[in-house]
Amino acid sequence: xxxxxxxxxxxxxxxxxxxxxxxxxxxxxxxxxxxxxxxxxxxxxxxxxxxxxxxxxxxxxxxxxxxxxxxxxxxxxxxxxxxxxxxxxxxxxxxxxxxxxxxxxxxxxxxxxxxxxxxxxxxxxxxxxxxxxxxxxxxxxxxxxxxxxxxxxxxxxxxxxxxxxxxxxxxxxxxxxxxxxxxxxxxxxxxxxxxxxxxxxxxxxxxxxxxxxxxxxxxxxxxxxxxxxxxxxxxxxxxxxxxxxxxxxxxxxxxxxxxxxxxxxxxxxxxxxxxxxxxxxxxxxxxxxxxxxxxxxxxxxxxxxxxxxxxxxxxxxxxxxxxxxxxxxxxxxxxxxxxxx
Numbered sequence: 001x002x003x004x005x006x007x008x009x010x011x012x013x014x015x016x017x018x019x020x021x022x023x024x025x026x027x028x029x030x031x032x033x034x035x036x037x038x039x040x041x042x043x044x045x046x047x048x049x050x051x052x053x054x055x056x057x058x059x060x061x062x063x064x065x066x067x068x069x070x071x072x073x074x075x076x077x078x079x080x081x082x083x084x085x086x087x088x089x090x091x092x093x094x095x096x097x098x099x100x101x102x103x104x105x106x107x108x109x110x111x112x113x114x115x116x117x118x119x120x121x122x123x124x125x126x127x128x129x130x131x132x133x134x135x136x137x138x139x140x141x142x143x144x145x146x147x148x149x150x151x152x153x154x155x156x157x158x159x160x161x162x163x164x165x166x167x168x169x170x171x172x173x174x175x176x177x178x179x180x181x182x183x184x185x186x187x188x189x190x191x192x193x194x195x196x197x198x199x200x201x202x203x204x205x206x207x208x209x210x211x212x213x214x215x216x217x218x219x220x221x222x223x224x225x226x227x228x229x230x231x232x233x234x235x236x237x238x239x240x241x242x243x244x245x246x247x248x249x250x251x252x253x254x255x256x257x258x259x260x261x262x263x264x265x266x267x268x269x270x271x272x273x274x275x276x277x278x279x280x281x282x283x284x285x286x287x288x289x290x291x292x293x294x295x296x297x298x299x300x301x302x303x304x305x306x307x308x309x310x311x312x313x314x315x316x317x318x319x320x321x322x323x324x325x326x327x328x329x330x331x332x333x334x335x336x337x338x339x340x341x
Contacts, residue, residue, distance in 0.1 A: 004079030008069030009087035022090035028097035039063030095204035102141040111195035115204035147192035
């Protein structure tokens with residue numbers, strides 16, 4: 001059973017040595033280390049050659065984004081399992097040993113095994129990813145009967161602490177090159193819709209959220225970007241189409257509305273997205289509001305807000321009529337009618 005460590009990197013010369021050192025210091029060595037340099041301009045590739053020589057393999061590509069770099073690394077790797085590491089994070093010394101033992105014990109339909117990660121901030125070593133999300137497991141490994149129940153609360157792929165079967169990543173064509181953010185989230189859902197996940201309770205790596213890393217600000221920008229909502233929409237559509245957890249229709253509609261909002265602010269067309277939210281989320285006051293925004297832009301939002309203000313002004317009169325008649329107006333069924341966009 002072979003393990004390939006894959007590190008995608010772009011202009012991380014000041015941090016990547018720590019990442020590679022943590023891989024080479026494993027109590028049970030990995031079979032190969034593949035670093036994909038995504039067109040760095042800070043001398044990353046040259047520095048790696050000086051520091052590590054033939055102990056690692058550096059593959060260069062023109063700048064194409066993290067998804068393209070991950071895909072390139074998967075193709076170049078030869079292991080049965082792929083172990084990703086971002087160039088500004090690090091593994092704990094027994095990470096490979098612990099996950100390998102788990103990989104030897106899981107059923108064949110388990111394609112993704114992950115451990116916990118320690119979160120490092122400016123204040124030092126604090127929380128863990130499992131702790132932040134309320135995940136508590138005792139079995140080692142623990143095989144989840146419903147992989148999507150893992151993916152939904154985490155909302156990302158836990159790549160830094162994971163083993164993923166290489167053949168599955170290739171089969172499902174994971175890591176959409178059209179996404180510069182949240183590509184790991186979509187990959188997680190792709191795998192979860194067809195295969196099972198397993199976890200071990202051990203902390204296997206460190207995930208850095210320090211202010212000196214551009215990765216932290218990039219993450220915040222990513223969560224606000226169109227790619228984040230595109231990824232969510234693709235995830236929820238994938239879950240619905242595969243027959244998993246029908247209530248995700250509503251979450252798909254929410255993601256469509258958020259992307260609709262971004263496109264309207266940028267002056268771009270969002271009519272298709274407006275219709276998508278009706279298709280998946282049904283008719284509601286919120287859906288109508290965003291439809292107005294998509295059709296008429298900022299003017300549509302202004303009209304909706306004016307109607308919402310008028311609705312609130314009529315509320316006292318409506319309450320008096322309801323008390324008098326004992327009836328409740330049908331349009332009161334949606335509390336969202338009182339909300340502005």
